[in-house]
Amino acid sequence: MFTFVNRLVQAARPAGTRPRNGLDQLLELAGDSQGPAVVLGALLLALGERAGIDSAADAAFVRVAIDSDDVRRLPPHARPIVGRGCVYVPLDPRGAPLGFLPRPMRRALAKA
Secondary structure (H helix, E strand, O other), X not given: OHHHHHHHHHOOOOOOOOOOOHHHHHHHHHOOOOHHHHHHHHHHXXXXXXXXXXXXXXXXXXXXXXXXXXXXXXXXXXXXXXXXXXXXXXXXXOOOHHHEOOHHHHHHHHHO
């Protein structure tokens, strides 16, 4: 899904042209920095996930809430964060390896 979102955003209209479709309008409203997070978040919500958009260090990311039972099924590099009243996995829609936020950013979120 990350590859799909990245290619979709890259294929969006060139700067300075009129919006061609709903995706172009969505990205225009969300802006370059938040557009990919908005698209990924919308797709995850459509799939029934408990997702939201958040930001840290001027970078937008998608926060996907998970049940405590799901933690043991996560890969080792997907460190969940406990906060905001739930357990969640932050995902980077901009092409980070496997979509997970870089470790320094995850640490900052865990402290917040």
